[in-house]
Amino acid sequence: MVGVRVRFAPSPTGYLHIGGARTALFNFLFARHNGGTFVLRIEDTDETRTLEGAVERICEGLRWLGITWDEGPQVGGRYGPYFQTQRTEIYQRALAEAVDRGVAYPCYCTPEELAASRERQQRAGRAPRYEGTCRNLTSEQRAQREAEGRKAVLRLKVPQEGALEVEDAIRGKVRFELATLDDFIIQKSNGMPTYNFAVVVDDHAMEITHVIRGEEHLSNAPKQALVYRALGYELPIFAHVPMILAPDRTKLSKRHGATAVEEYREMGILPEALRNYLLLLGFTPGDERELLDLEEMVALFDLSKVNKNPAIYDDKKLVWMNSRYLSRLPVERIFAEVRPWLEAAGLWAPDQQPDQQLFRQLDLARERAHTLPELVEAMRYFLSDDYPFNEKGVRKVLAHPEVAERLEQCADRIEMLDVFTAEKIEQTYRQLADELGLPARDLIHPTRVAVTGTTVGPSLFHLLEALGREPTVARLRRVAQQLRAQPSLLSKSDT
């Protein structure tokens, strides 16, 4: 007895689409939740659409999201091969079986004849269906067409009356009139099986118990059910998850912005955030929790909690989620994520090792960042003396005659401190402010802008502690000097 077996079966036509990623996630969670097996299978029967490197990109996207498969490319398995192009003998056997059972027949119509027939029917206001030209050919007629050198395809003989009900775990019973279906092709003239045939053969051969896939396949379900029936296979449980639509309610495509998982990675989105966001697109955890780690997702996942209606994709919430993960995940983890970004920005050397001070800085910076590139900017003044000055900030808090001296006084006091801690720094700032008869903010704000170039950021005293005494003092003095020499110097480098 096999337990739950599910599969994700993308065709390698390019990148991993977020809709596909969500389907994969649901399959993965379903398998894990039920202690089952998650299979990755590549549907590459259309060689003209198969793209070089696409399988690798899809695998990498899945791995990045933390979706791992138990059988499939790169890992193997007992039900292989996992590429349809390598399973041709299996299809040939199934095709031969279909012919033997009398449920399939060769059709010699050319694509041109078919197109003409379709057009004729459409003009007559009817739904285009295969007219059954070759359905009842005698063996002489077949032989004659073979002799003419006509190439044959194989069609499935579909009953012309009655109805077929497909049970869907998400939608319930879906009923189709057989009269609306026609004898569809199961083997192309190049010998390859068509999608609707190959999926069934593979799902059966791989003992798939639950077919969880996108809603775009719902209309294929009756055809596939017919193939199952024709071949005498047992039907799996179907579950069609709603599609993800673009904000204009059309199918999500490139012109709507990012649609590939890898693009989100390149935008500085963490896999935890994308995975979490994708889960919530069409799935309700049941309580009011929204931020869920993989373990919680596995524990909670259930097909009955998958929604029926399509979700419109809106990345505002994704960005918010990303900011939450940025500040919640272990700081070491965040460092591993930003590290390549910091290196690319020239703020971190490839051989450089992080220390406690770096982690403190990261801790302060990450609370304010929504994405990895934002985090890089929030880290810039910690890692480099070359940080941009915000023009408005300079004008507002630095460009005043009394500021230079105050900055120097702050620097003096800082140098006198026995220990450089946030607490001590705050004490001395407040004391100095008292002595000067000023509100503390008149010292705090100029210091912040001088040391970071910006008016926004972490609590100043923690900021200074994380920055370190030497850089703090050096920056205060440098800025004071520049203010004295020429105030406009500072406002040149604006952000």
Added chain:
RNA sequence: GGCUCUAUCGUCUAGAGGCCUAGGACGCCGCCCUCUCACGGCGGAAACAGCGGUUCGAAUCCGCUUAGGGCUACCA
């Protein structure tokens, strides 16, 4: 066109006949916290597509309409 799925705030959604003067989250707007920003807290604006039924009672059930999606290939 035919077949089919879907329909609650701008978006993701809760809601499986009375608990709904429809709840939460993102976003937006105020206020609080405060050295700024962010976080956090508090509050606000914001929805049951329409019309008919069924019922004592409907966001919830049924029908129709409307709108959107999918399929309708020798693509997957």
